[in-house]
Amino acid sequence: MKRELTCIICPRGCALTAEVEDKQVRVSGNACPRGEEYAVSECLHPVRTVTATLRVANRCDTMVSVKTERPVSKDKMPEVMQQLRNTQVNAPLFVGDVVLQEICGSRIIVTKTVL
Numbered sequence: 001m002k003r004e005l006t007c008i009i010c011p012r013g014c015a016l017t018a019e020v021e022d023k024q025v026r027v028s029g030n031a032c033p034r035g036e037e038y039a040v041s042e043c044l045h046p047v048r049t050v051t052a053t054l055r056v057a058n059r060c061d062t063m064v065s066v067k068t069e070r071p072v073s074k075d076k077m078p079e080v081m082q083q084l085r086n087t088q089v090n091a092p093l094f095v096g097d098v099v100l101q102e103i104c105g106s107r108i109i110v111t112k113t114v115l
């Protein structure tokens with residue numbers, strides 16, 4: 001199987017071609033080794049950083065932005081979102097605060113301060 005990808009590791013955005021056969025990936029179009037690493041990961045085990053907003057229970061009409069501290073498997077994204085949908089937090093919150101210890105292998109951290 002042949003896939004066309006755009007490398008998202010740096011702003012150059014190299015156009016990559018990945019040919020996958022028997023769990024082996026042959027990559028071309030990358031200007032550096034990080035592009036090959038990205039394409040192999042994207043073909044064999046794609047991961048994503050999940051971002052969301054949570055309701056701040058002790059503030060009127062207030063949401064706080066959060067993200068997974070590390071990328072999680074792309075197929076786990078619905079599970080992460082489902083758990084976040086049922087989560088509320090209380091202010092004060094500071095950038096980097098951990099609001100959930102473990103969802104699909106990652107902690108959930110705050111990306112906006114709410115006093």
Ligand code: SF4
Nearest residue numbers: 007010013014032035
């Ligand atoms: S392959 Fe290397 S140079 Fe090209 S976009 Fe990816 S990281 Fe940047």
